[in-house]
Structure formats: C-alpha cells, structure tokens
Amino acid sequence: MVKKEGLLEVEKWLRKEERQLPKGKKRIKDYRDEKTELYVLDVPTLETLYKFSKKGIIKALGGPISSGKEAVIFHGIGAEEEELAIKMYKVSTSNFNVMLEYIIGDPRFEHIKRDRKSIVFTWARKELKNLKRAFDVGVRVPKPIACDKNVLIMEFIGKEGVAAPRLRDVPVEVLELDFDLEELFLRIISSMKIMYERGAMVHADLSEFNILMKGYAEREVAGVNVDKIEIEPVIIDMGQSLLLKHPNADTFFRRDVRNIVTFFNKLGLDCSVEEVMKKMTR
Structure with a gap:
C-alpha cells in the first residue's frame, strides 16, 4: 500500500539535488540517496515521475512490489484513486543486447539508436504499444496508461498494494x-x-x-x-x-x-x- 512518502518528497529531493553547494563542500547522503541506490531511482527517473505527477497521472508513489534484473515495479495511486503499477526499467543493468534481438525486425522501431539508454527507452515504449495492441483486441492484460523514457505506467493487478x-x-x-x-x-x-x-x-x-x-x-x-x-x-x-x-x-x-x-x-x-x-x- 502507498505510504506517506508520495511524490511531494520526490519534488523536494529534486530541488535539493539542483541546489549548488559552496566550493569544496560535499553533499551529505541521506535516506533518499540510500533508497535511490536500492531501487535505482536515479534523478532522471525521478524527474520523469515528477512530470507524470504534474500531468495528474500519478498522485502518490509507494514501495516496490516486484524487482528483477531488468526493472523494478512500484505500487502507485492515480488521479482517480485507482491503483497503478509503475514499471521502471534499469538503464545501467538491463541486458540491452537481448532487448535488441527482439527490437530488430520490428517495423515499428526501425530507426533507433544502438546505445544502451536509447534501447531501454525503446523497450519501455515497445511494451506500452504491445500492451495496448493486446488490450484493444480483448486479451486480458494490464491496461496500459502512459510511458516516458524508462518509466511505464499501467493498471495494478491486485488490491491495496497486494499483488x-x-x-x-x-x-x-x-x-x-x-x-x-x-x-x-x-x-x-x-x-x-x-x-x-x-x-x-x-x-x-x-x-x-x-x-x-x-x-x-x-x-x-x-x-x-x-x-x-x-x-x-x-x-x-x-x-x-x-x-x-x-x-x-x-x-x-x-x-x-x-x-x-x-x-x-x-x-x-x-x-x-x-x-x-x-x-x-x-
């Protein structure tokens, strides 16, 4: 279930990261930095989440409900209090060579860059398109909602944070x-x-x-x-x-x-x- 640490915390943290420190001073790590290292919530990913919050797609972000080599899925709450699954692909550890095998030959993604970040971002968009295609023909999949960079938002399958x-x-x-x-x-x-x-x-x-x-x-x-x-x-x-x-x-x-x-x-x-x-x- 979503805890009190909602997206307002993300906004505060981003503002903290943007502040310039005096010359010679080092930034002191706090619990947010530890969570970033643990869940791969780096600043670019947090900025993407913040964009979704400003658009009214995400109201609150909870804890992780699933974690794998390629991605971490978090529980979230949407604008209408609906439960969301927020899938964040790991740019640094994803096996982009395997991803590329499934992307090459797909006419929807013929002109993509071959660097790791571009491939991971394409993979997230590909999952959104695939979910939408399956959902539209009547296959029971999580309803796709939105995607930006390495973050995919879809229907949460479960109840009150229990997957x-x-x-x-x-x-x-x-x-x-x-x-x-x-x-x-x-x-x-x-x-x-x-x-x-x-x-x-x-x-x-x-x-x-x-x-x-x-x-x-x-x-x-x-x-x-x-x-x-x-x-x-x-x-x-x-x-x-x-x-x-x-x-x-x-x-x-x-x-x-x-x-x-x-x-x-x-x-x-x-x-x-x-x-x-x-x-x-x-």
Whole structure:
C-alpha cells in the first residue's frame, strides 16, 4: 500500500539535488540517496515521475512490489484513486543486447539508436504499444496508461498494494477450487489465439511465470467467500512481444505454446504441443 512518502518528497529531493553547494563542500547522503541506490531511482527517473505527477497521472508513489534484473515495479495511486503499477526499467543493468534481438525486425522501431539508454527507452515504449495492441483486441492484460523514457505506467493487478500471485505460485489444489484445469488451460490458450489472430502478435516469452491470477489478492484483502470474487488469468511482461511480421515470430509462438503445455502437463492435464498448434493456426 502507498505510504506517506508520495511524490511531494520526490519534488523536494529534486530541488535539493539542483541546489549548488559552496566550493569544496560535499553533499551529505541521506535516506533518499540510500533508497535511490536500492531501487535505482536515479534523478532522471525521478524527474520523469515528477512530470507524470504534474500531468495528474500519478498522485502518490509507494514501495516496490516486484524487482528483477531488468526493472523494478512500484505500487502507485492515480488521479482517480485507482491503483497503478509503475514499471521502471534499469538503464545501467538491463541486458540491452537481448532487448535488441527482439527490437530488430520490428517495423515499428526501425530507426533507433544502438546505445544502451536509447534501447531501454525503446523497450519501455515497445511494451506500452504491445500492451495496448493486446488490450484493444480483448486479451486480458494490464491496461496500459502512459510511458516516458524508462518509466511505464499501467493498471495494478491486485488490491491495496497486494499483488496478484503468478500462476506458478498458486498451488494446484487452490486452482482446482475455482477451475477445472482444462478450463483454465483453454482460457490461456484462447488468449494466445486472440493475440495471434486479432492482434497479429505473439507474446514471445509466455509461461506460468508471467501470468497473474487476478482475484486472489482481492479475496485476501476483503476476506470474503471464494464465490464472491472471480479469478481470472492476466498476461503480463510484454516488452519482448513481436508482430507476426517478425522473422522469429512463429518460433517464439511455438515456444510459448510448449511452455504452457509443459506446465499443465505437470499439473496432470493430458495435452500436447502439436494438438494445440493445430487449433491455433488453422
């Protein structure tokens, strides 16, 4: 949940950073500097966040809800008190060579600079465009809101700062309280098919690790009967997603299918890659 340290603190800090110190004086680090080092909230990223706050997109910024090598995701609050997921890509540590592999061949990003910062900024814009493309054709993904430089803002999947669990992290006996496993499998396969046919795109890294199960966090926060809140799979992490025009699109699509089939096979469902591919591409 968002704490009292909102964007007003960001504004104060930026003003502090902009002040010139007398010659020979060194700036003393405080807790804000420590948080910057911990969460990679450098001054350019904070300035981007401040621009979003001035535009009324972000009202308050909370703590991190997810952290990886490429990005940190923070919980936030929007102008209408809606919960936001604020994804900040790490410019200094992102593997821009891997990113470049998924960008080259995408007609939407033909003329980009090859330096690290430009590639990371392009990756953030690419995820926004991919989310919007999937969202517009009816695939359940976080609703995209805005992007600038290395900061992407989208719908928060969860409740009151409690993020929805990944499909990978939900015990099968819990899943089976809400779904027949085949039903859940077919819902995910259906989303992939819609993305492929209507969106003319593939996720390119789909697995049980980047499907969130919306509804479990709401149940945890509300403490209500399981029948009152529906559980639904939400596909996330679409920075690497590709249009079908990309030369590797079909290879990545088959890999996505294999990942999902393998996961459900482990849960006890009898299905095969070839069987699913026939349904997908006919």
